[in-house]
Amino acid sequence: MRINRLKLQFFRNHEETEVQFAPHLNLFTGPNGAGKTNLIDAIHYLCMTRSFVASSDQYVAHHDEKYFMIDGDFEGEIRSSFKVSCSYSRGEGKKIFVNDSPLDRLSDLIGMIPVVVLSPEDRKLTSEGPAERRSFLDSMISQISPKYLRDLIKFRKIRKQRNKLLQEYQGPLSMLKSYLEPWDVQLAQTGTAIIFKRAQVLEKFKEYLAIQYQSITGLNLEPTLRYESICDKYDSHEQIHEEYVNQIESNFEKEAEREQTIIGPHRDEVVFYLGDIELRNYGSQGQHRLFSMALKMAQLFYYSDELDDLPIMLLDDVFGNLDQQKIDVITEALTKHSGQTFITSASERPFDQEMFKGSEQNVWFTVENGTVSSKF
Numbered sequence: 560m561r562i563n564r565l566k567l568q569f570f571r572n573h574e575e576t577e578v579q580f581a582p583h584l585n586l587f588t589g590p591n592g593a594g595k596t597n598l599i600d601a602i603h604y605l606c607m608t609r610s611f612v613a614s615s616d617q618y619v620a621h622h623d624e625k626y627f628m629i630d631g632d633f634e635g636e637i638r639s640s641f642k643v644s645c646s647y648s649r650g651e652g653k654k655i656f657v658n659d660s661p662l663d664r665l666s667d668l669i670g671m672i673p674v675v676v677l678s679p680e681d682r683k684l685t686s687e688g689p690a691e692r693r694s695f696l697d698s699m700i701s702q703i704s705p706k707y708l709r710d711l712i713k714f715r716k717i718r719k720q721r722n723k724l725l726q727e728y729q730g731p732l733s734m735l736k737s738y739l740e741p742w743d744v745q746l747a748q749t750g751t752a753i754i755f756k757r758a759q760v761l762e763k764f765k766e767y768l769a770i771q772y773q774s775i776t777g778l779n780l781e782p783t784l785r786y787e788s789i790c791d792k793y794d795s796h797e798q799i800h801e802e803y804v805n806q807i808e809s810n811f812e813k814e815a816e817r818e819q820t821i822i823g824p825h826r827d828e829v830v831f832y833l834g835d836i837e838l839r840n841y842g843s844q845g846q847h848r849l850f851s852m853a854l855k856m857a858q859l860f861y862y863s864d865e866l867d868d869l870p871i872m873l874l875d876d877v878f879g880n881l882d883q884q885k886i887d888v889i890t891e892a893l894t895k896h897s898g899q900t901f902i903t904s905a906s907e908r909p910f911d912q913e914m915f916k917g918s919e920q921n922v923w924f925t926v927e928n929g930t931v932s933s934k935f
C-alpha cells in the first residue's frame with residue numbers, strides 16, 4: 560500500500576500543503592516545530608481516523624480556523640487506486656469519504672490502509688499501565704481483523720449496558736442475577752472471541768518481537784511476553800468460554816457490590832520480559848526505548864507476512880536518541896521492508912544524500928514553517 564499524494568488544509572500549522580510522495584522512502588527534515596510530525600500524522604489520520612499526536616480533533620484544526628481537510632490518493636494490491644478524504648469542523652465533527660462516498664461508520668476504514676507508527680511516545684507501551692498495552696494490541700489486531708474490531712465495539716456496548724444495570728439496580732440480588740443473564744451470555748460470547756484472538760496473535764507476534772529486539776540491540780537477551788487474561792491456557796475457544804462463564808458466576812456478588820463488570824478482556828495485561836526481568840518495573844530508559852522500537856518493527860514485519868498489502872511505515876523523530884550503529888540497524892531493517900516509509904528528523908546527519916539524489920524511489924523533503932519542498 561502506498562500514498563502517492565497528500566493535500567492538507569488547516570491541518571495544524573499546514574494551512575495549504577500538497578505533497579507528491581515517492582514510492583519507497585520519504586524523508587522530512589527541518590527545524591523543531593516546522594510541521595514534520597504534522598505531515599505524517601495526517602497520513603496516520605487517513606489510515607486510522609485519528610491523530611497519533613493530538614488527544615482531540617479540535618486541536619488538530621489550525622488554531623485560527625474551525626475546520627481542517629485531509630485528502631490522500633492511495634494505491635494498493637487489492638484496491639488498485641482510491642482516494643480517502645477527511646473533513647472536520649468544530650460543529651459537525653469528522654466525516655470520512657472513500658472515493659467521495661461518505662463512510663457510515665468510521666471503523667469501516669480501519670484495515671483498509673495498514674499502517675505502523677513508531678514515535679518517541681511509544682516508550683509508554685512498556686513503561687506505563689496495562690491500558691497502553693491493550694490499546695496497542697487492539698490497534699494492531701483491528702488492522703488485520705475486521706471481526707476483531709467489530710467484537711471490540713460490541714463488547715464495549717455490552718459492558719456499558721451491563722454496568723448501567725449494575726449501577727442503577729435497586730432490589731433483591733436474586734432478581735439482579737436474572738436481569739443480568741442476557742447481558743452475561745453476550746459478554747461471555749464476545750469477550751471469549753476477543754481473548755482467543757489476542758492469545759492467537761500474541762503467540763505468533765512474540766516470535767517477530769524476539770527477532771527484532773535481537774537485531775536492534777545485537778544482544779542475546781530473549782524478550783518474551785506473557786498474556787494475562789481470565790485463564791491459564793488459551794488453546795481453545797470452548798475452554799476460555801467455560802472459564803469466562805464460571806468467573807461471571809463466581810464474581811456475581813463482587814460485581815454487584817462494585818457496580819461494575821470486572822471480568823473480561825478490558826482487564827487484560829500483557830507483561831513484557833527481558834530475560835527474567837519484568838520490563839515495566841525494572842527496565843532502564845534505554846531498554847524501554849529499544850523494546851518499544853522492537854515492538855513496532857515486529858508489527859511491521861508481522862503485517863507484511865499476514866496481509867496482502869504491505870503496511871505504510873511512519874517513523875517520527877526516532878533517530879535523535881540513537882547511536883549510529885542502531886541507526887544503521889534500523890535503516891537496514893527498513894530496506895528489507897519494501898513498502899513505503901516516512902521518516903521525520905530534525906537532524907540531517909544520519910542520512911546519506913546519495914540515496915536520494917536522482918532517485919525515483921526516495922525523496923528528501925525539507926519542511927519549514929508549515930511549507931514543504933524537495934531538497935534536491
Ligand SMILES: Nc1ncnc2c1ncn2[C@@H]1O[C@H](COP(=O)(O)OP(=O)(O)OP(=O)(O)O)[C@@H](O)[C@H]1O
Pocket residue numbers: 570571572573589590591592593594595596597598618619620621622623876903904905926
Ligand atoms: N492547531 C494548531 N494550529 C496551528 N499550529 C499548530 C497547531 N498545533 C500545533 N501547531 C504548530 O505545529 C508545530 C509543530 O509541528 P510538528 O510537531 O509537526 O513539528 P516538527 O517539525 O515535527 O518538530 P520537532 O522536530 O520539534 O518534533 C508547532 O510550531 C506548533 O505550534
